[in-house]
Amino acid sequence: MVRPLSLGDLPPNYTPPARPAAPQILAGSLQAPLWLRAYFQGLLFSLGCRIQRHCGKVLFLGLVAFGALALGLRVAVIETDLEQLWVEVDSRVSQELLYTKEKLGEEAAYTSQMLIQTARQDGENVLTPEALGLHLQAALTASKVQVSLYGKSWDLNKICYKSGVPLIENGMIERMIEKLFPCVILTPLDCFWEGAKLQGGSAYLPGRPDIQWTNLDPQQLLEELGPFASLEGFRELLEKAQVGQAYVGRPCLDPDDQHCPPSAPNHHSKQAPNVAQELSGGCHGFSHKFMHWQEELLLGGTARGLQGQLLRAEALQSTFLLMSPRQLYEHFRGDYQTHDIGWSEEQASTVLQTWQRRFVQLAQEALPANASQKIHAFSSTSLDDILHEFSEVSAARVVGGYLLMLAYACVTMLRWDCAQSQGAVGLAGVLLVALAVASGLGLCALLGITFNAATTQVLPFLALGIGVDDIFLLAHAFTKAPPDTPLPERMGECLRRTGTSVALTSINNMVAFFMAVLVPIPALRAFSLQAAIVVGCNFAAVMLVFPAILSLDLRRRHRQRLDVLCCFSSPCSAQVIQILPQETVPMGVAHLTATVQAFTHCETSSQHVVTILPPQTHLMSPSSDPLNSELCSPGGSTRDLLGQEEGTRPKAACESLLCAQWTLAHFARYQFAPLLLQTQAKALVLVFFGALLGLSLYGTTLVQDGLALTDVVPRGTKEHAFLSAQLRYFSLYEVALVTQGGFDYAHSQRALFDLHQRFSSLKAVLPPPATQAPRTWLHYYRNWLQGIQAAFDQDWASGRITRHSYRNGSEDGALAYKLLIQTGNSQEPLDFNQLTTRKLVDEEGLIPPELFYMGLTVWSQQPSPWSLPSSPFCCTDSRRLQTL
Numbered sequence: 001m002v003r004p005l006s007l008g009d010l011p012p013n014y015t016p017p018a019r020p021a022a023p024q025i026l027a028g029s030l031q032a033p034l035w036l037r038a039y040f041q042g043l044l045f046s047l048g049c050r051i052q053r054h055c056g057k058v059l060f061l062g063l064v065a066f067g068a069l070a071l072g073l074r075v076a077v078i079e080t081d082l083e084q085l086w087v088e089v090d091s092r093v094s095q096e097l098l099y100t101k102e103k104l105g106e107e108a109a110y111t112s113q114m115l116i117q118t119a120r121q122d123g124e125n126v127l128t129p130e131a132l133g134l135h136l137q138a139a140l141t142a143s144k145v146q147v148s149l150y151g152k153s154w155d156l157n158k159i160c161y162k163s164g165v166p167l168i169e170n171g172m173i174e175r176m177i178e179k180l181f182p183c184v185i186l187t188p189l190d191c192f193w194e195g196a197k198l199q200g201g202s203a204y205l206p207g208r209p210d211i212q213w214t215n216l217d218p219q220q221l222l223e224e225l226g227p228f229a230s231l232e233g234f235r236e237l238l239e240k241a242q243v244g245q246a247y248v249g250r251p252c253l254d255p256d257d258q259h260c261p262p263s264a265p266n267h268h269s270k271q272a273p274n275v276a277q278e279l280s281g282g283c284h285g286f287s288h289k290f291m292h293w294q295e296e297l298l299l300g301g302t303a304r305g306l307q308g309q310l311l312r313a314e315a316l317q318s319t320f321l322l323m324s325p326r327q328l329y330e331h332f333r334g335d336y337q338t339h340d341i342g343w344s345e346e347q348a349s350t351v352l353q354t355w356q357r358r359f360v361q362l363a364q365e366a367l368p369a370n371a372s373q374k375i376h377a378f379s380s381t382s383l384d385d386i387l388h389e390f391s392e393v394s395a396a397r398v399v400g401g402y403l404l405m406l407a408y409a410c411v412t413m414l415r416w417d418c419a420q421s422q423g424a425v426g427l428a429g430v431l432l433v434a435l436a437v438a439s440g441l442g443l444c445a446l447l448g449i450t451f452n453a454a455t456t457q458v459l460p461f462l463a464l465g466i467g468v469d470d471i472f473l474l475a476h477a478f479t480k481a482p483p484d485t486p487l488p489e490r491m492g493e494c495l496r497r498t499g500t501s502v503a504l505t506s507i508n509n510m511v512a513f514f515m516a517v518l519v520p521i522p523a524l525r526a527f528s529l530q531a532a533i534v535v536g537c538n539f540a541a542v543m544l545v546f547p548a549i550l551s552l553d554l555r556r557r558h559r560q561r562l563d564v565l566c567c568f569s570s571p572c573s574a575q576v577i578q579i580l581p582q583e584t585v586p587m588g589v590a591h592l593t594a595t596v597q598a599f600t601h602c603e604t605s606s607q608h609v610v611t612i613l614p615p616q617t618h619l620m621s622p623s624s625d626p627l628n629s630e631l632c633s634p635g636g637s638t639r640d641l642l643g644q645e646e647g648t649r650p651k652a653a654c655e656s657l658l659c660a661q662w663t664l665a666h667f668a669r670y671q672f673a674p675l676l677l678q679t680q681a682k683a684l685v686l687v688f689f690g691a692l693l694g695l696s697l698y699g700t701t702l703v704q705d706g707l708a709l710t711d712v713v714p715r716g717t718k719e720h721a722f723l724s725a726q727l728r729y730f731s732l733y734e735v736a737l738v739t740q741g742g743f744d745y746a747h748s749q750r751a752l753f754d755l756h757q758r759f760s761s762l763k764a765v766l767p768p769p770a771t772q773a774p775r776t777w778l779h780y781y782r783n784w785l786q787g788i789q790a791a792f793d794q795d796w797a798s799g800r801i802t803r804h805s806y807r808n809g810s811e812d813g814a815l816a817y818k819l820l821i822q823t824g825n826s827q828e829p830l831d832f833n834q835l836t837t838r839k840l841v842d843e844e845g846l847i848p849p850e851l852f853y854m855g856l857t858v859w860s861q862q863p864s865p866w867s868l869p870s871s872p873f874c875c876t877d878s879r880r881l882q883t884l
Contacts, residue, residue: 002629013229024272025252025749037500040500040503041496041499041500042496044492044495044496044499044500044503045489045492045493045495045496046492047499047543047547048489048491048492048493048494048495048496048499048547049488049489049491049492049494050504051491051544051547051548051551052111052488052489052490052491052492052547052548052551052554053488054548055547055548055549055552056548056552058544058545058548058550059356059545059548059549062541062545062548063435063543063545065439066435066436066438066439066537066541066545067435067439068439069438069439069440069442069443069446069537070435070438070439070441070442071442071478072108072441072442072443072444072446073441073442073787074446075445075446076441076444076451076602077445077451078388078391078392078444078450078451078452078456079391079450079451079452079522079523079526080387080388080391080452080453082387082709083097083710084522085452085522085523085705086521086522086523086712087522088518088521089521089522089525090520091520096738098852099738099740100736100738103738103741107525110161110184110321110322110323110324110327110355111321111322111323111352111379111380112201112319112321112322112325112379112380113142113319113321113322113356113360113377113378113379114317114318114319114320114360114377114378114379114687114722114726115135115138115139115142115317115318115319115320115363115375115376115377115378116300116315116316116317116376116377116378116722116725116726116729116730117131117134117135117138117315117316117317117373117376118314118315118372118373118374118376118410118729119131119314119372119373119374119724120371120372120373120374121372122314123314124314125312125313125314126313126314126315126316126373127275127276127279127299127310127312128275129253129254129272129273129275129374131316131373132188132189132194132275132316133194133253133254134367134371134372134373135188135189135316135318135373136189136194136197136253136368137366137367138363138367138375139187139189139198139318139600140197140198141361141362141363141366142320142359142362142363142366143156143185143198143200143320144156144200145355145358145359145362147351147354147355147358149347149350149351149354150338150341150347150351151340152264152337152338152341154351154354154577155200156183156200156320156355157199157200157201158185158453159322159323159328159351159352159355160184160320160321160322160323161183161184161321161322161323161327162181162182162183162184163184163290163291175203176203176205176211178203179201179203180201180202180203180211180212180216180287181201181720182201182213182286183199183200183286183320183321184197184200184291184321185285185318185319185320185321186285186293186297186298186317186318186319186321187283187293187298187318187319188279188283188293188298188316188317188318189253189283189318190247190283190284190285191278191279191283191284192250192251192252192253192273192278192294193214193247193250193252193253193260193261193264194252194253194254194753195247195250195283196212196213196214196216196246196247196248197214200211201213206586213246213247213286214248214259214261215248215259215261216246216247216248217244217245217246217248217249217261217263218243218244218245218246219237219238219244220245222234222235222238227264231572236864239552240289241287241288241290242287242288242289242291243262243286243287243288244288246286247286248261248263248264249263249264249265250264250265251264251265251266251273251278252264252266252267252273253272253273253275254270254272255267255269255270255272268308268517274446275430276309276310276311276313277309277310279295279298279299279313280295280309280310281295282294282295282296282297283298284299291831296312296730296732297317297319297730297732297773298316298317299313299315299316299317299409300313300314300316300317300728300729300730301313301315301728301729302314307450309697311428313371314729315725315728315729317729317730320359322352322355322356323352324347324499325348325349326345326348326557328348328351328352329343329344329345329347329348332348332879337566352381353381353507356379356380356381356382357379357381357382357385359377359379360377360379360381360382360718362469362717363375363377364376364377370657376718376721376722376725376726377718378719378722378723378726383713383719384711386713386714386717387712387713387721389455389713390457391451391452391453391456391457392456393456393460394456394457397457398460398461400462401460401461402430402464403432405430405464405468406426406427406430406431409426409427409429409430409468409471409472410426410427415761416474424553425475425549425550425553426471426475428546428549429468429471429475429546429549430464430468430471432467432471432541432542432545432546432549433463433464433467433468433471433538433541433542434464435541436463436467436534436537436538436541436542436820437459437460437463437464437467437534437537437538438532438541439537440463440530440534440535440536440537440538441455441459441460441530441534443533443537444529444530444533444534447529447533449526449529450526451526451530452523452526452527454523454524454527455526455527455530457581458527459527459530459531459534462531463531463534463535463538466506466509466535466538467538467541467542469506469537470502470506470539470542471542471546472499472629473498473502474494474495474498474499474502474542474546474547474550475550475674477494477497477498478490478491478494478550478554481493481494481497486662487554487608488544490551490554491547491550491551491554494547494550495543495547499543502539502542502543503539503543506535506536506538506542507539509532509535510535510536510539513528513529513531513532514528514529514532515528516528516531517529517532580649599718617861708727709723709724709727710721710724710727733861735765737759745778745852746847746850746852747847749778749846749847749852750844750846752776752778753778753845756776756778756779781847781855781856782841782845782847784859785840785841785847785855785859786840786841787812788812788813788815788816788819788840789816789839789840789841791809791812791813791816792809792812792813792816792817792820794810794813795808795809795810795813796835800813801813801817803832803835804832806818815858817835818838818842819851819854819855819858820834820835820838820840821834822850822851823850824850824851824854840855
C-alpha cells in the first residue's frame with residue numbers, strides 16, 4: 001500500500017489538480033469569491049471557444065470597428081491656451097477671470113515682448129558700459145524689426161503701445177507729436193541718452209533736420225516755435241508731465257559717440273558714466289512723472305552695500321509693449337493705409353504674431369557667439385508656437401517607438417521550432433495595440449474631449465506599454481496550455497487561466513483613470529478621461545480581437561507552417577525523439593521503466609506529423625521516488641509526447657552549454673532567488689525600503705504648490721532658457737484688484753484707500769519708488785480734484801472768480817466752480833452757497849459722495865497725459881455715471 005504524500009515530498013513544479021479540490025474549497029468561508037471567480041472563468045472559457053470557432057469573422061469585424069473609430073482623429077481639437085488648461089474649473093480664479101473679461105474685455109491692453117541679458121559667466125556683474133552697450137545692440141536690433149504683410153510694411157512705431165497721445169489745439173504741433181510720440185519701452189537704457197535710439201518716430205519742420213528723440217529738446221523746441229504759434233497748452237502739458245529735456249539731458253553710455261548731444265552731462269568730460277549709480281532707483285521714460293521704471297523691473301540679481309547703495313547686478317531686462325490685436329484693429333480701422341486690404345481683427349493678430357516671431361529671432365541673433373553676454377528673448381507668440389509644436393503628435397517619435405516595440409516583440413517571441421514560434425503573433429499584437437490606441441483617441445475626439453501636450457506626447461506610449469503587456473501574457477499562456485487540452489478548447493482554456501488577470505488589471509486601470517476625473521484641472525481631467533477610454537479600447541482589443549489572432553496562429557502551427565512566412569510549410573525531416581525514462585508504471589513490487597524511442601516523419605498527403613513508437617520495456621528495481629507512481633499518465637497521445645519532447649529536448653541540449661547560464665530565467669532561479677532568501681539579504685532589503693519610505697515621506701513635505709511656466713515649456717528650448725532666467729532674476733507678476741458689480745465707490749473711498757495701503761505694504765508687492773505707494777485711478781482722480789480746487793481758490797482770492805461769474809478765471813478754476821455748485825438734486829440742482837462751504841476733497845482726503853460720479857465723469861473726459869496701464873488696481877462698475 002502506497003502511503004499518502006506529504007507537502008515536503010512534492011516536487012517544486014508540481015501543481016495539484018484544481019477541479020477535484022474545488023468542492024472542498026468552496027465549502028469554506030471563501031465560497032462566494034471563488035464561486036464568482038469560477039463563474040467568470042466559465043464565461044471567459046465560453047468566449048474563448050466561440051472566438052476560436054469564428055476567429056476570421058471576429059478579426060474582420062474588430063478591425064473594421066477599431067478602424068472606424070480611429071477616423072475620429074480627423075476632428076481632434078488640441079488645446080494650447082494655458083488658462084484653459086491649468087485654471088481650475090469653476091474655481092474662484094476662473095470666475096474672477098471670467099468676470100474681468102466680461103467687464104474689461106477679452107484682451108489685455110497690451111502684450112509684452114521682453115529681452116533678458118545675462119553674463120555667460122555665472123555671477124558676473126553687468127552694470128558696466130560694455131554690458132549696457134551689448135544690451136543696446138540687441139535692443140536696437142529688435143526695435144528695428146520690420147515685416148511685410150498685405151502689401152504694407154509694419155514696424156515697431158506702428159504696432160507698439162503708446163500711453164495716449166494728448167490732444168493739442170494747434171494742428172501742426174498735434175501732427176508732429178503724433179509722429180514723434182514714443183513707444184512705451186521699459187529699459188535700463190532710458191537712464192542714458194542711448195534710450196532715445198530705440199524710439200523710431202520722427203517729424204519734419206522747415207529749416208530743421210529731421211526731429212527725432214535723439215536730438216529733440218522739448219524746451220528748446222518750444223522757445224523756437226513760441227513766436228510763431230500759441231503753445232501755452234502744450235507747454236503746460238509738458239510741465240505737468242515733467243518732460244524737461246527728455247533724453248538729451250541724460251548721460252551718454254559712450255561719450256565718444258559723434259551724436260552724443262552737447263547737453264549730456266558727460267559730453268565734454270568724455271568720462272564713462274557710473275552705471276550702478278545711474279540705475280539705482282530705476283529709470284524714467286520721457287515723462288519723469290508718469291513713466292518711472294522701477295529698479296526691480298530692469299535689474300536682476302542685485303547686490304547692495306552697507307548703506308543700501310547699488311553695487312552690482314547679474315541681469316538686465318527690457319520690455320517692449322505692443323498693442324493688442326483689438327487695439328491695433330481699432331487704431332487702423334478706416335485709416336488710409338489699410339482701406340484697400342479689407343482690414344480685420346484677424347489680420348491685425350497676424351501682423352502682431354509675425355512681428356513677434358521676427359523680434360525673437362533677431363534679438364537672439366543680435367550678439368555674436370563669442371560675446372561675453374547672452375540674450376534671452378521672449379514673446380507671447382513664441383510661447384504659443386512652442387506649445388502648439390509640442391502639442392502636435394510627433395509622427396517620428398510615435399512610429400519609432402512602435403517600431404522598436406515591433407522588433408522587440410518579434411525577436412523575443414521567435415523560436416527555431418515553428419510549432420513554438422510566435423513572431424507573427426507579436427507583430428500582429430503590437431499593430432493591434434496601435435490600432436486600439438488610435439481608435440481610443442478617435443473616440444475621445446468624437447466625444448468632444450480636447451487634446452493637449454500630455455495626451456499627444458505621453459498617452460500613446462503609456463497605452464502601448466499597458467496593451468503589449470497583456471498581449472505577452474495571453475501569448476505565453478496560450479503556448480503553456482496543458483497538453484491534454486482538446487484543440488477546439490485551446491483559446492477557451494487560455495482565457496480561463498489568464499483572462500481573469502488581464503480583465504482585473506484593465507478594469508482597475510480604467511477605474512483609476514476615471515477617478516482622476518475628479519481632479520478639477522482641465523488638462524489633467526482630459527488626460528485622465530482619454531487614458532481611461534484608451535485603456536478600455538485596449539482591453540476590448542486584447543480580449544476579443546487578439547484571441548482571434550492566436551486562434552489563426554494555432555491553425556498555422558497545427559499545419560506546420562513557418563512563422564511570419566506562414567505561406568510556406570516547415571521543412572520536416574525524419575527525426576528521433578529520445579524520451580528519458582521519467583515515467584514508470586507500477587507492476588507489483590517492481591516498477592516498469594519505459595524507454596521510448598519515437599520516430600517521426602511528415603505525411604505529404606495530410607501534412608501531419610506521424611510518430612512511430614516501438615515499445616522497449618524492461619523491469620527494474622523499485623525506485624526511491626514515490627512520485628513515480630503518482631505522476632504516471634496511463635493514457636496519452638501523440639500531442640502529449642510532442643509536448644514532452646518540446647519541453648525536455650532544448651533543456652537537455654543546452655544544459656551543457658554556457659548559453660543556458662546567460663538567460664534571465666537561469667539568473668533569477670539559480671542566483672537571484674537563493675540570494676534573496678538568505679536572512680541577511682531579507683534584513684538588508686527591509687532596511688533599504690524602510691529608509692526609502694522615510695525619505696519619500698520627508699520629500700512630500702518639500703513639495704511646493706503651484707505650476708511654473710518652466711514646468712510646462714519643454715526643456716532645451718530657448719523659451720525655457722528665458723523663463724528660467726526670468727524666474728531667477730525677474731519673478732514679478734502683475735496683480736489687479738477688481739471690484740465687482742454694484743460696488744459703491746462714492747461711499748467706500750476710505751475702504752479702498754485702506755485696502756490699497758495694506759496691499760502695498762505686503763512683502764511680496766514690488767516696493768514703490770519712494771515712500772509713496774503705487775497709485776491707482778482713485779488717487780489720480782483725487783489729485784486732479786485737488787489741483788482744480790487749488791486753481792479755484794487762487795482765482796477766488798484774486799477776484800477773477802466771483803459768486804456769480806467764472807468768466808475771468810482759469811480753465812481749471814472754472815471747472816471747479818461748476819462742480820462746487822452741483823447738488824445732485826433734480827429739484828434744486830445748483831447751490832451757489834457751496835462755493836465757500838464745501839471742498840472737492842475734504843480734509844480726510846475723501847471726495848463728497850454727491851460729487852463723486854459727476855466729477856468722475858468730467859475727469860474721464862479730460863485729456864490725461866501719458867497715463868500708463870501699469871496701475872496695480874483695475875476697477876470696474878456697472879453704474880451709469882451722471883453728467884453735468
